[in-house]
Amino acid sequence: MPDSSFVGSSQKNATTKRDVKQVPFVELYNHRVQGVVSSGSDIERVYVSFFEAGTLDFYCSTNNNRPCGGLGGYPCKHLQAVMKEAIAAYGIDQVINYLKVPGDLSQITSLNDIINRRGTVKKEPASEVFSRFLNYLRYLELQTANSPLPEMSWFV
Amino acid sequence: MAFPGALHQISESNQEIFELIASLDECFITGFANLDEQHLQTLQALERVFTGTPLQSSLSESTQAISTNEFVDKHFAVIATVRAAIQGALFDTLQAQVRSLLGRAAIAEVELKDEAEEPPNNVKVLLASVRHWLMEIALVGYARLDIATLVPFLGTLEQIQAEPLLVRQAALLTGYFNELMRNLPVADSAAIPKYRWVDLWTQAMLGTVRPAILPQSLSISGNLEILGLDLRQHANLVSFTAYGLLNANNQTQLVRVNQSAYKVDAINNEQIWLLFANADILFDAFAQNRVLQIKDVPLLPNGDLLWQGQGELGENYNLIKRAAEFFAENTGHSLIYSTVAASDRHPIQIAEPIYLSNYQVVKNDENIVLSWGDAGELSIAKERISSLSELNLDIIAKSQQIFGLLRFDAGKWSVQPLAVAVKNKITSTGQTAASVIAKKDSIKNSVVGILQERSSRLLRKG
Ligand SMILES: [Zn+2]
Numbered sequence: 039m040p041d042s043s044f045v046g047s048s049q050k051n052a053t054t055k056r057d058v059k060q061v062p063f064v065e066l067y068n069h070r071v072q073g074v075v076s077s078g079s080d081i082e083r084v085y086v087s088f089f090e091a092g093t094l095d096f097y098c099s100t101n102n103n104r105p106c107g108g109l110g111g112y113p114c115k116h117l118q119a120v121m122k123e124a125i126a127a128y129g130i131d132q133v134i135n136y137l138k139v140p141g142d143l144s145q146i147t148s149l150n151d152i153i154n155r156r157g158t159v160k161k162e163p164a165s166e167v168f169s170r171f172l173n174y175l176r177y178l179e180l181q182t183a184n185s186p187l188p189e190m191s192w193f194v
Numbered sequence: 195m196a197f198p199g200a201l202h203q204i205s206e207s208n209q210e211i212f213e214l215i216a217s218l219d220e221c222f223i224t225g226f227a228n229l230d231e232q233h234l235q236t237l238q239a240l241e242r243v244f245t246g247t248p249l250q251s252s253l254s255e256s257t258q259a260i261s262t263n264e265f266v267d268k269h270f271a272v273i274a275t276v277r278a279a280i281q282g283a284l285f286d287t288l289q290a291q292v293r294s295l296l297g298r299a300a301i302a303e304v305e306l307k308d309e310a311e312e313p314p315n316n317v318k319v320l321l322a323s324v325r326h327w328l329m330e331i332a333l334v335g336y337a338r339l340d341i342a343t344l345v346p347f348l349g350t351l352e353q354i355q356a357e358p359l360l361v362r363q364a365a366l367l368t369g370y371f372n373e374l375m376r377n378l379p380v381a382d383s384a385a386i387p388k389y390r391w392v393d394l395w396t397q398a399m400l401g402t403v404r405p406a407i408l409p410q411s412l413s414i415s416g417n418l419e420i421l422g423l424d425l426r427q428h429a430n431l432v433s434f435t436a437y438g439l440l441n442a443n444n445q446t447q448l449v450r451v452n453q454s455a456y457k458v459d460a461i462n463n464e465q466i467w468l469l470f471a472n473a474d475i476l477f478d479a480f481a482q483n484r485v486l487q488i489k490d491v492p493l494l495p496n497g498d499l500l501w502q503g504q505g506e507l508g509e510n511y512n513l514i515k516r517a518a519e520f521f522a523e524n525t526g527h528s529l530i531y532s533t534v535a536a537s538d539r540h541p542i543q544i545a546e547p548i549y550l551s552n553y554q555v556v557k558n559d560e561n562i563v564l565s566w567g568d569a570g571e572l573s574i575a576k577e578r579i580s581s582l583s584e585l586n587l588d589i590i591a592k593s594q595q596i597f598g599l600l601r602f603d604a605g606k607w608s609v610q611p612l613a614v615a616v617k618n619k620i621t622s623t624g625q626t627a628a629s630v631i632a633k634k635d636s637i638k639n640s641v642v643g644i645l646q647e648r649s650s651r652l653l654r655k656g
Binding site: 040041042043044045056058059062067076081082084101127171172173174175176177178179180181182183184185186187188189190191192193194 | 216352355361362365366369375387389390394397401408431433435451453454455457458459498500501535543577578579580603605639641644645646648649652653
């Protein structure tokens, strides 16, 4: 018998509801969990935050590369929000897996379990994550079509 | 035994074809730069199969080149064409089989007249770089491929997404790219969905050699009755095909209306319909089972309407009754069928409309099966039912009548319901779209609205 054209699991959407208002963008990309958090006080400002896979080092800054004021030696509320949304979008197993969180995996079942295994502050420019975000938003502005797309038969 | 019992006999020659594809696909796992003796024998077997066909000489030239490590992208385009030709032949035999069992006449080939104009130069350049990228993937092989090989393609992909002439390539390449990025590098090459991934590669390669400009259309006016919607999506694009009966020029013909929208992964619930606000009249017509009167809409030779959102609501029609009239087994009603272009033929594209009734529902592990006792049975093609559809297995299990599409996958026939009747109540994919769009206030606080606001604030400043 030939194989199926479909893979069940990889196409399923995560079931938990996302909070896009607070965290418009989150992704697992380039060995990081990274995302963008809208500022509560200034609608022109966003925070750009990431955790690095393996070390769980982290950083948070504004889109203009100013360090986040809430960032001590501990992940700020933006970093926590990004992690929470990553879990909502991808499921905790995939996040733990992608981040290669150290330690006994059976003991890691919540957001706090991951945060408790954090690394240290790692200052890196926000521009790469921010441009990923702008690129993400660009999808909503792209022109679409009324012509047939038979290729979409592969994507359910 | 006729339909559906006789449907499930797969001929021996088809079995052999499936095996040939499977051994060709092994080359894509290993990578064409690392082929061993057995892989080379597969390529030779392929050459023998194509002896006497128009592809004979280019295939033999390509296998010769690849066997001697001379890697040029045109040879890989030939490999793609050959693999697609095999799938096309499968499509033809499977479609002929199902149509003859249903008492339907063979579909005549339609003639496609290409527009005289050439695609612009930037399109040719982009397609050439796609071909090159695809060759790289084929050379490395899925077992060894890592994301470093993929990432540089992102710039090309963005340009393709911005070029309306390349919307087919963009839809496919975006989904393929995402899927590879998510799954590479593979830990276990035995777990690679090789048939799927080589299919996606093949389709992408075909997209670089097929004309980028649509064939000539003719303008048509008439009454359209939508019978069902097939909804498909990946993280960055959602697309539906509406199947309908078009009554025009004293004839009835099966047509398709296609609409697509780019999106982001966070838009993954009923808000998807907000992306199709321009198609609201079609959703209204469908939700109310009223005819959509259309005027001067271009119709492609294969039966695709290039509809742009215009129309007026007309009289009511009875969806299930119309489906029964035209798509029951051995119905006498004649109809002009929509077709699949030769270069797109692949078993995955078989979508034979069918009306089913008088079945028993049998629950079977995680699926349900429609049974007609001695006359045979059909499973539900649940892999084709979108997670965004209003339909689910529970509703289907309670149904007495189904309008859907006969599908073929993994060597098996099944039915993808588009609309089902539970007593007199009809549930169908896309049925709630009109009401989602009508709640205009909801867009502001929807994911779509929030991201559009973020986009207008931040995008042009980035
Ligand atoms: Zn912060």
